[in-house]
Amino acid sequence: MSATLIDGKAFAATVREKVATHVARLKDEHGLTPGLAVVIVGDDPASHVYVRSKGKATVEAGMKSVEHRLDADTSEEALLTLVEQLNTDPSIHGILVQLPLPGHLNEDLVINAIDPAKDVDGFHISNVGLLGTGQKSMVPCTPLGCLMMLRDHHGSLSGLDAVVIGRSNIVGKPMAQLLLGDSCTVTIAHSRTKDLPEVVRRADIVVAAVGRPEMVPGDWIKPGATVIDVGINRIDAPEKGEGKTRLVGDCHFESCAEVAGAITPVPGGVGPMTIACLLANTVTACCRANSLAEPEGLTA
């Protein structure tokens, strides 16, 4: 491997430390404790593991953490009532409704019922519109974490060719907006893109967010490019023993790391930064709600 490893886990620890410092200041100087509410519907075990780790990180940063676990057959009306209750609760500054929701619930409707000022996921249409027009907004956690790592590694991103693979509302589209905001030349590639390898080979920055295990091989990567791997895919790992699994990204790590200038690993790359940015967004939301100065280095 010749690429520099971008250590998301270590970077996330520094972000979480900044968050904790800011939280302590809010407490001391203003008697405020930022509060995050996470709502999870259904009993997908993987989702519950993730929600637990968010709750733990929130408490470790000195913030209030509230979890609402609802049955898989919860009605839309009941979920909307809970969201409205959290919207008006002054001790709650951030609301996250874990996605995906069970099929009978309208995700757009539920997300857009969240007070945009408390929408720490940045998924509400108001925040999407604000981001797209370069106005102050809540920025989705995963793209924000990727941007922080890219800025840290490159300094300025101005003029760089960036290719985002994947066009989801959660990662691909907001990532493209953020890169455009930092003056990259941005291409959004997807499953219908003609000659994807050639498109990716032009990129100084590759952000892979498709959810297909190891789909980007090293020979698509321009020598020296920066590779941000957003994918977290669990695959069988018979080499570790029968029934064992392991996590891989959307990029084939070994071959990409041979050519790239820098690369994020999976696990330990984008994932930990996503959680750190959720905490950062909760502090930002708390500051804005109280007309206080925003935490430096924790916003886009």
Ligand SMILES: Nc1nc(=O)c2c([nH]1)NC[C@@H]1CN(c3ccc(C(=O)N[C@@H](CCC(=O)O)C(=O)O)cc3)C=[N+]21
């Ligand atoms: N409204 C909403 N917002 C989300 O942000 C959201 C969501 N719904 N639904 C589920 C996905 C998933 N997600 C992850 C974040 C961090 C790791 C993470 O830290 N992963 C570790 C590995 C964890 C392991 O070992 O399994 C890593 O990459 O190093 C994983 C997954 C946020 N999500």
